[in-house]
Amino acid sequence: xxxxxxxxxxxxxxxxxxxxxxPEEGPGVIRWGSQLIVREGQSALFQRDGRTxxxxxxxxxxxxxxxxxxxxxxxxxxxxxxxxxxxAEVYFVGRQLFRDLRWGTPEPVTIPDPxxxxxxxxxxxxxxxxxxxxxxxxxxxxxTRALFRQRDLEEFxxxxxxxxxxxxxxxxxxxxxxxxxxxFRELGIGVRALLGPEFASLGLELTxxxxxSVTTTEEIQATLxxxxxxxxxxxxRARATQLDLQARAAGAAALRDAGTSYRDVGTxxxxxxxxxxxxxxxxxxxxxxxxxxxxxxxxQMMSGLARDGGPASQGPAPAAEAGVDAxxxxxxxxxxxxxxxxxxxxYAAKKAEWLKRx
Numbered sequence: 001x002x003x004x005x006x007x008x009x010x011x012x013x014x015x016x017x018x019x020x021x022x023p024e025e026g027p028g029v030i031r032w033g034s035q036l037i038v039r040e041g042q043s044a045l046f047q048r049d050g051r052t053x054x055x056x057x058x059x060x061x062x063x064x065x066x067x068x069x070x071x072x073x074x075x076x077x078x079x080x081x082x083x084x085x086x087x088a089e090v091y092f093v094g095r096q097l098f099r100d101l102r103w104g105t106p107e108p109v110t111i112p113d114p115x116x117x118x119x120x121x122x123x124x125x126x127x128x129x130x131x132x133x134x135x136x137x138x139x140x141x142x143x144t145r146a147l148f149r150q151r152d153l154e155e156f157x158x159x160x161x162x163x164x165x166x167x168x169x170x171x172x173x174x175x176x177x178x179x180x181x182x183x184f185r186e187l188g189i190g191v192r193a194l195l196g197p198e199f200a201s202l203g204l205e206l207t208x209x210x211x212x213s214v215t216t217t218e219e220i221q222a223t224l225x226x227x228x229x230x231x232x233x234x235x236x237r238a239r240a241t242q243l244d245l246q247a248r249a250a251g252a253a254a255l256r257d258a259g260t261s262y263r264d265v266g267t268x269x270x271x272x273x274x275x276x277x278x279x280x281x282x283x284x285x286x287x288x289x290x291x292x293x294x295x296x297x298x299x300q301m302m303s304g305l306a307r308d309g310g311p312a313s314q315g316p317a318p319a320a321e322a323g324v325d326a327x328x329x330x331x332x333x334x335x336x337x338x339x340x341x342x343x344x345x346x347y348a349a350k351k352a353e354w355l356k357r358x
Contacts, residue, residue, distance in 0.1 A: 009037035099128035136203030
């Protein structure tokens with residue numbers, strides 16, 4: 001670029017330039033009356049003798065006495081062929097969002113953990129910035145560089161601010177390491193809150209920060225995986241027990257609605273098994289034992305039948321309940337008859353009693 005220019009403008013094809021100085025090299029001489037074109041997403045900082053004189057926003061501007069105050073001598077010097085002891089330059093500052101900056105912890109940082117006490121972690125993510133105040137950003141960060149790109153700022157912000165802020169945010173959050181993935185958004189918000197004032201002092205705004213991952217060493221991760229396996233197995237056993245109890249309760253309710261119970265069903269099944277054993281044994285001591293077992297169980301069944309629906313029962317039952325109960329008792333009588341626990345005469349007598357209740 002020539003030292004003397006009539007039109008000053010800058011187009012950033014890569015979109016990664018935060019600040020660029022015109023002229024980039026040589027003495028800072030700008031022809032008085034030159035036109036300054038500032039595009040959307042830019043600001044232009046005019047300096048004379050190293051001191052900021054004006055900040056221009058998007059639009060076309062003419063460098064004249066109407067644009068500045070107190071530079072009459074400067075104008076007079078430039079009016080004579082540009083030979084002047086004064087120096088002037090323009091910094092074009094990118095005001096767009098620089099959104100693809102990356103951060104990470106090059107070495108593990110130790111954070112407190114409620115379960116493991118201390119956990120070494122590595123973390124990484126992305127962040128976005130924009131130049132909020134060029135009058136602070138240029139003198140404090142850019143300095144006298146002719147070209148200042150995104151990569152020139154990324155490493156500085158990462159090492160100087162982001163790692164320490166992340167450590168503080170993790171300690172403040174106070175969550176176990178295993179639960180951190182559920183709080184990545186809260187971590188990003190916390191780091192932004194911590195760094196907001198510090199970035200503002202540089203003329204920058206931290207517009208966004210995301211945490212992509214937080215990892216630990218292989219040994220710590222193996223311990224966490226083992227604990228998670230134990231917890232999962234314990235939960236599975238507890239859940240199975242809960243479902244079994246629910247099924248038993250539902251079965252008891254169904255039997256109660258049918259007018260019977262687990263005890264009656266169990267007695268009937270026992271009689272069937274005794275009868276089958278007697279048929280297979282073929283007499284002798286086994287038959288005597290089976291007969292004794294049947295003799296002990298039958299009075300209980302018969303007393304239950306008499307208590308629930310026989311002549312000794314007190315008070316009439318509701319019609320709907322009596323019908324259901326009668327069917328259940330007839331079924332039990334038939335099973336007793338099939339098992340050989342009662343005689344056909346006893347079965348016929350009891351059957352007649354319960355048929356009257358239908």
